[in-house]
Amino acid sequence: MDEVRSSPSARLKNTAQKRPDSLHIDLLLAPENGLFHLNDLSENECDNSVNVSFQNISYYVNEGFFKRRKKMLLNGINGEFYSSELSAIVGPSGAGKSTLMDILAGYTTDNLTGEIYVNDNIRDLSLFRKQACYIMQDDHLQPLLTVYEAMTIASDLKLSNTLSRQEKNEQVKAILVSVDLWTQRKVKTQELSGGQKKRLSIALELLTNPQIMFFDEPTSGLDSVSSMQCIQILKKLASSNRTIICTIHQPSATILDLFDHLYVVADGSCMYQGSVKALLPYLEDIHLVCPTFHNPSDFLLEVLNGDHGSYNEVLLKKSQNGLNQNWRKQIKAIPIVQEPRTPSSISKSIKEVKSYMKRQTRFCSNSYSISIPSQVAILVKRTILIISRDKTLTLNRLLTHFLIALFIGTLYFGIGTDAGDMLNNIKFMFFSIMFLMLTSFNCITTTFPSELPIITREHFNKWYSLKSYYLALTFADIPVQIFATLLYGSITYLFTKQPIESFRLILFLCMCVLISLVAQSFGLFIGACMDVKNGVIFGPFCMLPFTIFSGFFVQMNACHPSMQWLFHISFLKYGFEGMVLSVLGYNRPNLPCNKEYCHFVRPDKFLSTMDMQESTYSAAVKFLLGLFFFIRICTYFVLKFQIRKSRGRRK
Incomplete structure (x- = not known):
């Protein structure tokens, strides 16, 4: 022996x-x-025996x-x-x-x-x-x-x-x-x-x-x-x-x-x-x-x-x-x-x-071979390459926004010019909010969880820091989402014949973009917390309270006082208000009426009916931007926790 x-x-x-x-x-x-x-290496400082x-x-x-x-x-x-x-x-x-x-x-x-x-x-x-x-x-x-x-x-x-x-x-x-x-x-x-x-x-x-x-x-x-x-x-x-x-x-x-x-x-x-x-x-x-x-x-x-x-x-x-x-x-x-x-x-x-x-x-010696900015640049390049080949994240998303924009624009064609179509115009805006919210949310919820095992392996083996990956993901995917949202918003705005004023068009598109980015951030948060199956089931459920308290189905002044605080945390409420104000606010003159009677000839009267007389576009922008950054930061820490937790699941 x-x-x-x-x-x-x-x-x-x-x-x-x-x-x-x-x-x-x-x-x-x-x-x-x-x-x-x-085997030719014998003196290199990193080539020692390790037992x-x-x-x-x-x-x-x-x-x-x-x-x-x-x-x-x-x-x-x-x-x-x-x-x-x-x-x-x-x-x-x-x-x-x-x-x-x-x-x-x-x-x-x-x-x-x-x-x-x-x-x-x-x-x-x-x-x-x-x-x-x-x-x-x-x-x-x-x-x-x-x-x-x-x-x-x-x-x-x-x-x-x-x-x-x-x-x-x-x-x-x-x-x-x-x-x-x-x-x-x-x-x-x-x-x-x-x-x-x-x-x-x-x-x-x-x-x-x-x-x-x-x-x-x-x-x-x-x-x-x-x-x-x-x-x-x-x-x-x-x-x-x-x-x-x-x-x-x-x-x-x-x-x-x-x-x-x-x-x-x-x-x-x-x-x-x-x-x-x-x-x-x-x-x-x-x-x-x-x-x-x-x-x-x-x-x-x-x-x-x-x-x-x-x-x-x-x-x-x-x-x-x-x-x-x-x-x-x-x-x-x-x-x-x-x-x-x-x-x-x-x-x-x-x-x-x-x-x-x-x-x-x-x-x-050092933790990583290259600096954080270099890591971000390389990972952005990789993410863009992947996104360009991913039909769900790019082609299907752009195609969906384009086709739905044509359909909705044709369905609500010309409703933005007549006071008699005011309610239909509001329905168009609320549908736009819901469409942008759901598409942004679902795209990232169904694709991001598959990235977690890859991130875990690469991060553990010291390819890059988690911070670098998260920044790269944000920088690479947001432009695609913004482009898809602008495509939808521009087509529907023109087809529905909203006021052809440059500042109103810009405000309308900016609100569309903010809504989609916040919804995308929520999707990223859910994707970091759950797998695809649970995300598909519980994700829409999490969005339900925001929808109910958006101000479309029930106004805050008509709601029980004990539940009014929920309106203040609904990002869809601020998005809905911002979109309506971009079209009907800022002292828009009376709308023409081609019917016998139009109840909402004056835009400010409609805003008062919708409990938006005190609302401001800037408040909506501040809330949505603040919520966007807050959710992104929370998602980073959830992602960090999930990667650490995943090490305990392999038993």
């Missing part, structure tokens, strides 16, 4: 060794026609609503993961694999006891997250971007501005070639296969050359061939002096043999920690013999599930909950055999890679 590693220094020395060239992966592209080799260990880790969740009780998911487990090893966390469903992965990656930090160490020092989480990346089970990618666009935008966000566009493009090409995605570079990510999406997820994180990579179920949903390709990529990554840790549920025997280190979890405890080859002898020590030609991982799961008797307590005692290191395989120093290369090309490659990495020193 291989000896246990005796000391932290010895472990670091052993794990710093690299693996044979047969396991080598090329990741960085040289300016010439060759590829940089990460992760943990002691007495326990984690619990709260259960129950009225009577809170704790449920332990991890029970004082211990373990170590070394660089240059491909490590797998295995176990039956509900064993605590993903929970342990979330804790080690820094994704989960609450309700946690115990210590996590990096190179035998207590982990500094902020520094650790700059050195690590977490690729989750579901490949949350921007579906409307091509592979090359996704990589290019990621390089702009994750790489320093000191690099030229050409250098970034070369880096992107090298990584795509390495993961066999270069031929699919013009394919949209939504059209990729499961294996290709997984490889793209890996490629996106390789841009910053992370030393620690976590993978949650990397083979989930993949066929046997794609699974093998994925694990082979991870094997090659580990050979370049990285620490690769992944959870895997039920690997085939061939895939299991690719792993260097196995960490077995059941019932929240460690049942085995050691090499793959030592697993069967370990089980044979307690008289559990795997049948010939039987998959060892299947046999292991059968044992843990109690199919061969109750052995979990025995295994727990034997592994000492992860403290027993006697079954680990000690890594020997193996000479590295590189492919034939001339001394001059090798020297030049090493020099240029080191030059590249020195310009990436921010990876070891």
